[in-house]
Amino acid sequence: MDFGRTLMHTEIFLHQLAQERISNGDLRHDPRTKVWAGKGTGALCSLCDEPIGVNEIEYEISVGGESVRFHNDCHRVWMMECAEIGAKFPND
Numbered sequence: 777m778d779f780g781r782t783l784m785h786t787e788i789f790l791h792q793l794a795q796e797r798i799s800n801g802d803l804r805h806d807p808r809t810k811v812w813a814g815k816g817t818g819a820l821c822s823l824c825d826e827p828i829g830v831n832e833i834e835y836e837i838s839v840g841g842e843s844v845r846f847h848n849d850c851h852r853v854w855m856m857e858c859a860e861i862g863a864k865f866p867n868d
C-alpha cells in the first residue's frame with residue numbers, strides 16, 4: 777500500500793467511483809482491449825482525475841476510439857469493475 781496517497785485514493789473509494797462512472801457511461805467497460813503501460817506524463821487519470829506522475833506507471837487503453845489513462849491501482853480497479861458490471865450490463 778502506498779501511504780503517500782490521499783484518502784480519496786482508498787480502494788473502496790476507487791471501486792465506488794469506477795462503478796458510478798461505468799454505469800453512467802463516463803467510463804467504458806471493455807477490458808479486452810489492448811493496454812499500453814508506460815511512464816506517466818502528468819496526464820489526468822480517467823478514473824480518479826488525479827495526474828499520473830512521471831514517477832508512476834501510466835496504463836493507456838484505447839476503448840471505442842477513445843484513449844483512457846489510469847494509474848496502476850485505478851487500472852486494476854477498473855478491470856475488476858469491468859468484470860462485475862460487464863456481466864450485468866453487456867456492451868452492445
Ligand SMILES: [Zn+2]
Nearest residue numbers: 821824847850
Ligand atoms: Zn487514478
